[in-house]
Amino acid sequence: MQQEVVLALLAKEPSQGYQLRARLNDALGPLGEALNAGQIYVVLGRLEKTGLVSLEGVTGTRDGERKVYALTPSGQERVSEWLAEVTWPKPDLAEFHLKLIAAAAAGLADPIGIVDAQRRELLRRLRDVQRAELEEPDGSDAALLLEGIVLRLQADLRWLEACEANWTTRRRKQ
Amino acid sequence: MGTALLVFRLAIRDVRRHVAQAALLVVAIAAAAATLTMALALNGVTSQQPYAATRAAAKGPDVVAYLTSASQAKSLIHASGVASSSGPYPVASAVIRFHGRIADVFAEGRSPAPVAVDQPLLTAGDWVRPDGVVIERTFADALGVSVGDEVSVGGRSFVVAGIAVTAAQAPYPNLCNGTLLGPDAMESRFSNACPPSFKIPTLSLSGHRELSSSDDVGLIWTTESDAIGLTSPADPLTTYALNLKLTPPVDAQAFAYEHFQSNPLAVATWEGIASEDGLLVRDGQGVLQPGALLLALLAIASVAVLVGRRLSEYARRVGLLKAVGGTPSLVAVVFLVENLVLALFAALVGLMAGWLASPLVVKPGAALVGSAGAPAISVTTVAEVVGLAIVVSLAATLVPAIRAARGSTVAALNDIGRPPRRRGTLIRISTKLPIPALYGLRLVARRPRRALLNGANIAVTVTGIVAVLAFHAYADDKLSGASALTAGGLSNPVINRDEQMLTVITVMILTLAVLNALFTTWAMVLDARRSSALMRALGARARQVSSGLVLAQVLSALPGAILGVPLGFGLFTAAVHGGTLPPVSWLVAAVLGTLVAMAGLTIVPATMGTRQPVTEVLQAEAA
């Protein structure tokens, strides 16, 4: 769980932990269900330690105390910086690429077999995500996120097909 | 200047790539041009007044009188207003036989010495001598004799001494001559195109009833004693011909009226004879002019069909022209110029062909001096023929060219061709029909303009066919059953020539129509390739699809075929002023025959089209 995400969720108004979680679930849809429930509080705790979040107050209810968290000024600053950043989470192509070369060089495994296996896996994932997307109502936030994941997987699959073609040609030439 | 050169080069390149279509275009327009040339040549012949030339050369009389006795001649010769005369000459009726052919003749007995009035002009051989006859030229052609041949006249053997033309009688066959008459003197005029002033000699036919046609009377000249020798107690001499030349101012009509009021059939004026000569020519024009019109219409239709397909290809080529700095209007100009140039070329070809063929057409004015051989082509003729070619070309190409010029370049590049039309009602109706009919009807509905063009083509074709049929019915009627051959075996030169011309024109019409139809069906099958393939992909059988294509052609042709009947008959009556409707069975046969031919012409491209694998077509069309 990215710290900056939690910070940004707090930017709207001071909230309690469970409220943040609810907002996350709404945004992530089925992916949100995979989230560990307790993760949020861990992150909040860390953020409090680094001074980006402060404990606003404690509301008392019949069920017990609930902490209310809010952004500190430096927290707000951090959020602004984060919103302006343009780095894109990097997929790990280099590792897979090296995996294939190493396997071929050392004769440990058939690179094409590795590619096929990876392809199989990605296709299965694609199927699952796409299925989830289709079940979402049109235009929901979650659907949009799922679409993004699908397209990424599709791109990765295309690269894997290119790998397959490339390694097949290499083998033929030998 | 640069643009002109560019246009020219583009036009040439285009023609080189579509030689077949260009050739077809030239053929179509040339056919129409040739026919028009012949019509105009014939016209020229009459306007050149060859009769006047004959009259001068053969010393034609102003009045010809047919008397029942020689003594009647004296009062006429000395009548006031008469300048000179020749005759009276005995005229005997006899039967001539030559190589199995028989005909009635009038044998006019003449002196061997030349006379001042009505001295027939020899075109071959010599003048009359004992046992030597001279035969009128048109009749000689019909009989098939030449100088030196032996003929039998009235049972006696004669030699053909010479062949001549005269201005004192209309040439064989006498179109206006219906009065030939048996002893009952029944008049039987059959053509009301006869001028009222024309009078016909009242001669009795020889008693041979087997010669049923009453106008197959030829003219020969013999010596006076030979002529008398042809008479017999059974067949006495009853007629004498007297040729009169009047003093100027010459009023032959008044003279004839003054002296023959009570017996109008006994006299002929030179105007009457002249106009009968003219009739022969006009008769020919009556065939040629409508023929030329029909061919011109067909030519327009041909050009429109040929050009219609090409325009969409032009649109595609706009991209090429853009590289040269061109625009859709440039495309249109190239298009117009190219077709115009082809049309002009076709006009030249047609002019030459028509000029070469005109003797054929002009011949039965063979009696007329100065009409043998090809008549000169006047400047007006050239202008009119070229004008026709230009009109035909523009009529077919102007509208598409303007549309192409106005079109946007973008649209042209994307080849947004005219989308098919939608006729909701027709589509709904078609759902109740079996698949071939469903498909055929929808095909017609989606391209109504092409259907109309098709119908127009067929209308013109059937019009031509019906006009020809009407002529045959008319000719049959006219000759009471006999065709181009008289009962005696002679060829009737006028009917012959008319039939020849008709045949040529009919062949031209049919050829153009077939070519037109082929192109239309080919264009339609190509246009329908995608939907045909789709129908098959959806489960229609190839036979259902090709039947639909055939049906679409027949459906669009049907109204045209039916319309062609009244149009054809109208055309014929307008040309000939009269005539009866041909038998209904002929008309039905003409219409059905045309439709069947249309169907047959479609079957081949349709079947070939449905042989191609579906996927090939669909992939090509999607690309």
Next chain:
Amino acid sequence: MTKEEATKGVESLLLRTQGLRKEYGRDEGLVRAVDDVDLEVTRGETLAVMGPSGCGKSTLLHLLGGLDRPSGGELWLDGKRIDRLSERGLARLRRWDIGFVFQAFHLMDELTARENVELPALIAGRSSRQAGVRALELLDQVGLADRAGHLPSALSGGQRQRVAIARSLVNEPLVVLADEPTGNLDSAATLEVLRLFDHLHASGQTLVIVTHDERVAATADRIVSMRDGALVDEIRLTGGTRANLRDLMTLER
């Protein structure tokens, strides 16, 4: 045949090919578009055929659909041999047993959506009224009932393809064959079509889809890959558990 297939029973096999071949040209110019393909499709299955362009997958589909004749091999549909059918027999096949969906949609431009959909029914001999009713039914199923009277030019790409899919279903075919059905569509329209295919699959329709789009392939039960006319790979896609989704979270740095 594996034990699994044997226990399935041959009746559940809807489509079967054995040594299917399609060749063009001769001698040195011989091109094997489809090279000795053995394929099986069970009833109710969605099969995706993937491969690079020119690998022969479209040709294979055309052979399966009777749009083209094989050069050799056997082809069985619903227990009947169909590779040697006459033109008439093939037409009947396309009419009753097979629905085809093309990449370029291939709708008739001058017909409305409904008229396009009802056309195969009319070809199959249904009455005008029956065909129209059935067409409306199907347009409703694909969610285009309100566009029944529109011409294709008034429809988006995705809508046109849905009309084409409706058309392919009108005679209740045994199998629907789709050749790159999303090839001409953007991603939104692709989703529409995928949703439709999902519904069809859920209703038990057998589908064979040729595609190079992984998204489309991912909707299938099984993916076969072709290369140079031959089948080279087969992937069975079993449904994943939700737990997999966690792996996809890229929110962790």
